[in-house]
Amino acid sequence: MSEFEDLSFDEEEVVVDQIKTKTPAKSKTPAGKKVSVYFQSTIGPNQKQEKLVVAADAPIRDIKYTVGQIFGIPPDEFHVSHAGRTCDPDDSLSNYGVEDGDSLLLIPVSTAGA
Amino acid sequence: MKKSNFFSNRLTPDEIYRLDRQLRLPGWNQEALKNSSVLIAGIGGLGTEIAKNLAMAGVGRLYLVDMDTIEYTNLNRQLLFSDGNTGEPKAVVAARTLFRINPHSQYVPLFSRLEDVDPAIYETADIYISGLDSVSARRELARRAVHNQKPLVDGGTTTYYGHVYSYIPNQNACLECDPLKERERETLAACTLVGVPRKRIHCLLKGQLFFEANHGRPPNIHELSEMEIVLDYANNLIQEHFPTDEPFGLDEAVSIIDHHEPSIITINAVIASLQSQEALKILHHLHGTKLGEPNAEYTIYNGLIGKFFYFERPPNKNCLLCGEFAPPVERLVVPSSTVCGTLLPLLKQKGYFYSPDDEVMFYRIDKTEMELVDLESTLSELNIRHGETLYCPGLTKSGRDVDIYVKILYPEVTQ
Numbered sequence A: 001m002s003e004f005e006d007l008s009f010d011e012e013e014v015v016v017d018q019i020k021t022k023t024p025a026k027s028k029t030p031a032g033k034k035v036s037v038y039f040q041s042t043i044g045p046n047q048k049q050e051k052l053v054v055a056a057d058a059p060i061r062d063i064k065y066t067v068g069q070i071f072g073i074p075p076d077e078f079h080v081s082h083a084g085r086t087c088d089p090d091d092s093l094s095n096y097g098v099e100d101g102d103s104l105l106l107i108p109v110s111t112a113g114a
Numbered sequence B: 001m002k003k004s005n006f007f008s009n010r011l012t013p014d015e016i017y018r019l020d021r022q023l024r025l026p027g028w029n030q031e032a033l034k035n036s037s038v039l040i041a042g043i044g045g046l047g048t049e050i051a052k053n054l055a056m057a058g059v060g061r062l063y064l065v066d067m068d069t070i071e072y073t074n075l076n077r078q079l080l081f082s083d084g085n086t087g088e089p090k091a092v093v094a095a096r097t098l099f100r101i102n103p104h105s106q107y108v109p110l111f112s113r114l115e116d117v118d119p120a121i122y123e124t125a126d127i128y129i130s131g132l133d134s135v136s137a138r139r140e141l142a143r144r145a146v147h148n149q150k151p152l153v154d155g156g157t158t159t160y161y162g163h164v165y166s167y168i169p170n171q172n173a174c175l176e177c178d179p180l181k182e183r184e185r186e187t188l189a190a191c192t193l194v195g196v197p198r199k200r201i202h203c204l205l206k207g208q209l210f211f212e213a214n215h216g217r218p219p220n221i222h223e224l225s226e227m228e229i230v231l232d233y234a235n236n237l238i239q240e241h242f243p244t245d246e247p248f249g250l251d252e253a254v255s256i257i258d259h260h261e262p263s264i265i266t267i268n269a270v271i272a273s274l275q276s277q278e279a280l281k282i283l284h285h286l287h288g289t290k291l292g293e294p295n296a297e298y299t300i301y302n303g304l305i306g307k308f309f310y311f312e313r314p315p316n317k318n319c320l321l322c323g324e325f326a327p328p329v330e331r332l333v334v335p336s337s338t339v340c341g342t343l344l345p346l347l348k349q350k351g352y353f354y355s356p357d358d359e360v361m362f363y364r365i366d367k368t369e370m371e372l373v374d375l376e377s378t379l380s381e382l383n384i385r386h387g388e389t390l391y392c393p394g395l396t397k398s399g400r401d402v403d404i405y406v407k408i409l410y411p412e413v414t415q
């Protein structure tokens, strides 16, 4: 058991790290641009569409986190695709020129094949 | 006279008899397929199905590239392999089985990494088909497709879903237009595990560590009592830190601790069949027969609801591989006895300049380990192969800085 307990020695550092990652600097910017878009699933056990308002400058990673919960699909199991471009989670929707009324597809991360 | 399938000189009487039913297809050109060669990258769940389809359809030559050996767990979906084959190279066994399926075609097994396949084969093959399971291998194949201007029929699966996408040079997006990233996976790396579990999955990984700390070895996933120890520990943590989340079940725990991509023959077969059908059409088109229209859209299959989804993928003009500012490929036809330094005046002739103070360097990139080219040696002394690509950064053309790729072609092979 001892070895295992040793692993928990620097708990404090982790907490700091946690706060850092959970409070991105961008979230402090007031009244950024919002877009109202349609999210459509291609995966999952039913076809679903949700109209949602999202921050155009938010990291797509954050949007996936929330949308994943709404659709019941873990965020690492789908990509967001807009107008044929697969969105990098580190970018924001504004990088892809997303506008009100656009559709965003939730597509599978199908990189297996063996 | 119009081409005939039934009276083709390219096909033996045996072959004509065997292929009889497909020779009756409207618009079909068997000779075109017989004269075709296809490189299949990855001979796994998708690759075995694709190879089977193309062999039975009478495609003249298949290059089968795979660096892996057969495992017992492949046998639920890879029909070219059977019980006695475990441990043998996939490419070799596949070639053997395919020859039994249709002895009229050629099967070239390449038990090798994609990087180390002879560049001449990438030059020769009409199209590439990917049945790969990693992002890095896909990127390697994508670069070859763009540099050699070859169509690449990509496919992939995950659980009950899959996709098919044919890259068609100068028409739609290449695979680097939106760079793929390797999927991030939670592992036992201690950094994610110290302190309070931040995610549900950390609870299971902590359960695994707990077992290891007590037994001095990882849990045996086939031993129920050991898995129960892990689960107990994990689910206690779940109750404490994620009370609204589901506890871990045995099957979930096994799939996470002993991680492998889930895979089922039906989804593989659907995706592989679509890839094969696209490939057959593209081969017809490349040989001058307009059979149907290749699907240039990204196609998704959702096997849980039995539906398909499609969307266009326009090229990204800023793509580092196929975009406006991507390094261009210059094809140089030179005898193999040429001293490498001579490539510089040849490039100058094509409008590329370099500052005399700078040392221009060429790197060999068509191999696993990148290598610097010794400019005083000849191409043949360095064993630089026909069709090999060299990367040459830091030139200027029309006043702009450019990096370029140089493709070496030998006239003795080209003619």
Ligand SMILES: [Zn+2]
Pocket: B173, B174, B175, B176, B177, B178, B315, B316, B319, B320, B321, B322, B323
């Ligand atoms: Zn591209």
